[in-house]
Amino acid sequence: MRIFVCIKQVPDSAQIRVHPVTNTIMRQGVPTIINPYDLFGLEEALRLRDRFGGEVTVMTMGPPMASDSLRKALTYGADRAVLLTDRFFAGSDTLATSYALANLIQKASDNWGKPDIVFCGKQTIDGDTAQVGPGIARRLGLTQLTYVSSIDAIDPSHGTITVRRRADHGVQVLQSRLPAMITMMEGSNEIRRGRIEDALRAASAEVVQWNAAAAGITDLGHCGLRGSPTVVKKVFAPPSREEKATLVGEGAANPTAVANDLITQIFARQPVLEGDLMHAAARH
């Protein structure tokens, strides 16, 4: 199988802190990591390759330093890494990003053949939009399978695939056709540690680097800020909550009295919840 995996180098958002006094974001020392959701896609890709043969190509659009993340993906066992980097892409929103990545995938297909599957993360942890994957699928006409928790069956020769997909109230079992764009749910697998051979190979491997022209992108009007219909007008820190918990049941006669007090307070603050809970209780 030929598999492409789109990854993104992101700031480790768990390390981002807002200064409690100035209410500004503190950026010092925030490390970059591979978007954790992308790793579920990468691992699934590696498993499919191990099962069916073929190769896994990881790719990203980003600044030159994003090649660190690609190299790390190679240590997990990916076969090839491609970086699309150009100042024209700066400031891309989801639409412009999916344009660039779709072109990157196109160019990679010309070089190494068309992919059976393109994996993307469910979403990124810096943007959280979950829109780039669907955007790529749309642009390339790939079957769109988002929030996949497992691939139940796959037949590369007939181009069929069966997956379990997370829906809002349950799991959909979908049967569809390749080539597909798949985003994997978190927790569906665990990224492997590459073998020592992978680590050695990755250390000296070449990361293919293309600029816009090399990737065959000529219409720069679709790239970066110019190609982004959305505009960020304001960035600000959320107001912090100052007040502490309201204590309930002090001086109450017994636990039952405390419990009743508490329930009254809960439903006073969440009036709709009571109805919904009753509704749910009645259904059971």
Place this chain on the structure above:
Amino acid sequence: MSDRVENRLFQNRYVVDVGRPHITVKPHVNPSDALVAMTRVCPAGCYSRNDQGQVEIVADGCMECGTCRVVCAQTGEIEWSYPRGGFGVLFKFG
């Protein structure tokens, strides 16, 4: 308040290797003085004493300094190794 070590550790970056603690305390009835001392001396506050008096460790906040390894080397009460490559504490400034 600032003595709460977990609030400090929260500033740090860790990749916890879930299910593979790199330090373990061997089963014991009565801990040695050295092991008991670690409940105070461990700079990450990883060691604590349970109700029965045994010393337990939760190594998630470990900074891999090795103090407990050195202190308990003679008593042999703990097993100490580095976390697997890439796991454990990751200093941003060092």
Place this chain on the structure above:
Amino acid sequence: MTRNHFDAIVVGAGPSGNAAAYMLAQRGLNVLQIERGEYAGSKNVQGAILYADALEKIIPDFRDEAPLERHIVEQRVWMMDDAGHTGMHHRSDDYNEDKPNRYTILRAQFDKWFSRCVKEAGATVIYETTVTSLMRDASGWVVGVHTDRNGEGITADVVILAEGVNGLVGRASGLREELKPENVALAVKEMHFLPQEVIDARFNLKGDEGVVIEAMGTITEGMVGTAFLYTNRESISVGIGCMVSDFTDVGQATPHGLLDRFKAHPSIRPLLEGSEIKEYAAHLIPEGGYKAIPELVGNGWLVVGDAGHFVNAVHREGSNLAMTTGRLAAETVADIILSGGSCSRHNLAAYVDAVKESFVMKDMKKYKDIHGFLKKGRHVVDLYPRLMNRAAQTWFRVDGVDKRSKESTIMREAWRARGIGGLMGDAFKLMRAWR
């Protein structure tokens, strides 16, 4: 041989390992460096002060690219009691030279940069890989390493152990003894962030100038140790360290409690006011001195840096000794391999000679007794700072008491506290240890 064979394997990417790997790659050797952290520096902790000289001998123009914080123009040494400090400040515009002598650095960033230099020099560097043991042949000769990654071991003509103070690989392989609690210090440190202008104003600095404060006294609660405060560009490193054996046997404090007390000290608190803590770190420092230096070479292996106990505790030097021993090891190994020799214990002994010839061993030797003195003479860290502060206060406070009486009060207090014999003895012992 197989593609997994290298001329040399360097275990660890701290200052000593990076120095060794860089020099070996520079000499054209096929080097593999293995680091267990996600990136070089991710497991490393230091104050941190970079001494230019040791690095200059490896990368002469490092100042152009290395991430340096501030160059040091002022050194303060403080003797602290509970209420204040008495100290010496040395500041000179001479330090604002073309090529400054000392810099503050952030190790995670500095080591990352150094590691990039190593890669650019041509070494193969792999991260997130922990060396678990040495590979030996039937005769016990070290021929490579095993790692915690799946796959075969990796072989090399020589393994340079730059694995840091804990030195698990060497210890597990029986190359050296376990560390003793009285030979290592535990230091804890916090990174306090403040705007650059605030730091400049508080410490009377401009441009890239920096200040270093080393402090001892009652802050270590009777334990042998020191505290420090270093200015970085937009942060302050503040930390405290004491001998591990003192932490367990003498002190009653937690390490972080000790640090909190130091930070709350009236001489320190105003310097940190309003700062935001962004990291808390702990590390061991090998302070056993000359007598704790282990076996440095054997068939197919040698030891550099903290793993070799190369720290000058008196002058708070370590990373420069690490870089120097790393460089000397690399030069020895390169000479041997390029001339077709084998990395036997006998041939590698040239490294030990080179270390002896350098400032590293000379300095270690000079202070070989200081450690024992401090350990036996705990009053040096507690009583003397108290006395000094009392003396200073008696001296400076204008309160209608005549100066001659003040002088005799000071002397009387000193005698009462320590006795004339004790005072003389301390002076003598300190002189001998220092000599």
Place this chain on the structure above:
Amino acid sequence: MNSSAPRPAAAAGSRAGMKKELPEHFRSYKHVWVFIEFEQGEIHPVSLELLGEGRKLADQLQVELAGVLLGGCGAALTGAAGICHSYGADVVYVVAHPVLADYRNEPYTRVMTDLVRKFEPEIMLLGATVLGRDLAGSVATTLQTGLTADCTELAIDDERSLAATRPTFGGSLLCTIHTLNFRPQMATVRPRVMPLPVPDTSRTGRIVEYQAELEESDIVTKVIDFLADRNSESAQLAFADVAVAGGLGLRSAENVSLVRDLAQVLGGDWGGSRPLVQKGWIPSDRQIGQTGKTIRPRLYIAAGISGAIQHRVGVEGSDLIVAINTDPNAPIFEFAHLGVVGDATVLLPALTEAFRSRLAVNRLAG
């Protein structure tokens, strides 16, 4: 070069960033649309919340509010359209077709883009649910317009432009995003952020039926099964409306059942803090907190949990946090909304009983 990370307001000279006159062909785009999620015969609450929010936007713009309903069965859709009217929709576009019976990206995208091109809304809102996020990206890409995902606040600025505010970097920052020169302006909005409006059953409105031209044979993806969560035993913490968690204050493994009992009465799910996992009292897929699961239920009850910062990070997004702890100085009281100082092992059974009778009484009354 972030696809969506905050970036400064567009630099001068960039095409999309400048406030220009809206291109001629977009001038006719009017009205506010809400995509109504209709699955298993029920409207997703987020769609009703959006009708409430959309009503405000439409009133401010002095345009109509429309709901868009897709599904397989015309009769069911007509009933649902009535609900949309009572929640504020002036008009409901109804598209009934057997191909649309279950949600699938392909036919839904096709129908939605067709509708937009034909009826030209200026704003289109969807819930930031699994379905909404799957659909919105495809529709926005096909229409080549701007989409702001996962919003928590919507407003109309003084230039009649939609100002969509969303959290980013895991909630440590908020940013406000505009789509200035493209239409429709699309946004997905997080469930339970906007208040559920009070329905007015006397309200009526128009229904516009639209005939979609779809062939099942054209659609490559088939739904072969649906496994509802309510029949599943595994932890559904991430999706639960109510979560109950226990900490060391439970004192023994047996007392974990007290947490489970309360969760069951409330129809929610349960979990625990990290030490309970380490002691082996609960399985690791039920760990709540930074290294475990991050949850955002409507009601979170923490019993015997001190609330170290790692735990706080995992539950902070909950709508209402209730803490029970014996230590009045426990950090959890710093960020909980309601607190009881007391023994969790005593209070949990009392609370379970009290909830049980309260919900039962109300059910009888209702």
